[in-house]
Amino acid sequence: MEMVYVEDCCEILDSMRVPITASDRIAGEYPYYGANGIQDHVSDYIFDDELVLLAEDGGNFGSKERPIAYRVSGKCWVNNHAHVLKPKAGLDVDYLCYSLMFYDVDGMVNGATRQKLTQAAMRKMKIPLRSIEEQVHVVDELNRVIKIKEQRQQELALLDEIIKARFVELFGDPANNEKGFIKAPMGDYMTLLTDFSSNGSYKTLDSRVTMYDEPKYAWMVRTTDLESGDMTSVKYIDESAYELLSRSKIYGGEIIMNKIGSAGKIYLMPQINMPASLGRNAFMFRYDEHINVKFLYHLLTSEYGQREIQQYVRGAVTKTITKNDARSVLIIVPPIELQNEFEVFVAQVDKSKVIAYTIYMNYSNRRSCHGNKF
Numbered sequence: 001m002e003m004v005y006v007e008d009c010c011e012i013l014d015s016m017r018v019p020i021t022a023s024d025r026i027a028g029e030y031p032y033y034g035a036n037g038i039q040d041h042v043s044d045y046i047f048d049d050e051l052v053l054l055a056e057d058g059g060n061f062g063s064k065e066r067p068i069a070y071r072v073s074g075k076c077w078v079n080n081h082a083h084v085l086k087p088k089a090g091l092d093v094d095y096l097c098y099s100l101m102f103y104d105v106d107g108m109v110n111g112a113t114r115q116k117l118t119q120a121a122m123r124k125m126k127i128p129l130r131s132i133e134e135q136v137h138v139v140d141e142l143n144r145v146i147k148i149k150e151q152r153q154q155e156l157a158l159l160d161e162i163i164k165a166r167f168v169e170l171f172g173d174p175a176n177n178e179k180g181f182i183k184a185p186m187g188d189y190m191t192l193l194t195d196f197s198s199n200g201s202y203k204t205l206d207s208r209v210t211m212y213d214e215p216k217y218a219w220m221v222r223t224t225d226l227e228s229g230d231m232t233s234v235k236y237i238d239e240s241a242y243e244l245l246s247r248s249k250i251y252g253g254e255i256i257m258n259k260i261g262s263a264g265k266i267y268l269m270p271q272i273n274m275p276a277s278l279g280r281n282a283f284m285f286r287y288d289e290h291i292n293v294k295f296l297y298h299l300l301t302s303e304y305g306q307r308e309i310q311q312y313v314r315g316a317v318t319k320t321i322t323k324n325d326a327r328s329v330l331i332i333v334p335p336i337e338l339q340n341e342f343e344v345f346v347a348q349v350d351k352s353k354v355i356a357y358t359i360y361m362n363y364s365n366r367r368s369c370h371g372n373k374f
Contacts, residue, residue: 005125006085006124010085012122018079042077047077052069064102167342174331185331186326186330190288196281196282212237219274222234251276255267264312295343305331
């Protein structure tokens with residue numbers, strides 16, 4: 001497909017930008033834009049047009065979810081952290097915006113801590129050259145995709161609320177425990193509490209455990225993997241390391257807790273079809289027959305559960321939680337039959353969530369004017 005440079009299809013209005021320090025801003029009705037959107041509202045404006053703002057520094061460079069460009073319309077003020085682009089005749093402003101939102105700037109930005117897309121680099125960015133009719137068609141299609149994606153987001157949020165409502169219906173408010181369930185430290189019901197260091201000293205383990213980017217014998221499970229759900233960036237260990245870490249083998253269905261950083265954050269280990277071992281900086285819990293882990297996961301991730309956990313988190317800068325404090329977290333323990341009933345309900349709702357999420361992800365991958373998708 002024929003491409004065109006940004007500098008050839010846009011007027012670059014960077015010279016008109018004026019930054020205003022927070023202390024010098026006078027509050028008003030006009031949006032004050034920066035690299036990633038509205039920063040403030042001020043009493044005057046310097047632009048009154050249909051424009052695309054492209055992050056210069058401090059942008060979401062490399063993100064798959066957060067764009068580096070956005071559309072503005074009408075009276076506004078722009079600071080020096082966003083390039084200002086006005087499409088020339090024959091270029092639709094929305095088409096320009098979609099072309100730049102998720103542009104791959106790898107190799108174009110510089111700076112170790114705060115990456116910057118210089119004007120020289122921005123000028124040499126390329127977008128697909130299409131007729132105005134084709135541009136409008138692409139924009140219409142992408143608008144439709146975004147609408148479907150938003151609908152699926154709303155559906156996922158609604159399904160989460162349905163699960164929360166069912167939880168309250170069955171178990172009430174755990175803080176008040178008006179249903180009179182047993183309330184006890186969750187350590188009373190643990191059959192296992194382990195972590196990476198349960199297998200020996202960090203010094204010994206670090207010298208004997210190598211992680212690989214390519215598939216090996218076992219998955220080294222990190223909470224970042226569970227957070228993102230992205231299996232393309234997981235780490236692996238070989239069989240000898242897996243056996244060395246025998247005390248932290250994972251089989252699926254365990255509760256996992258961050259012990260450092262975002263200490264106290266809870267994950268439910270999915271069922272897996274390969275050997276797996278717990279990575280650094282996390283605890284793994286298993287429980288006896290009185291606890292359904294699906295119920296416990298929803299309890300620990302609820303507002304009540306997170307309040308209970310966070311009271312044990314320590315550290316002003318680096319947050320941590322200890323094994324003993326994790327054991328001390330108070331939980332309610334309803335009859336196992338009631339917990340199992342909740343699990344069945346969640347499983348039914350999750351089927352709908354899988355469908356909605358699959359559609360959401362399919363449409364999430366269709367958000368650019370590049371390529372031949374439209």
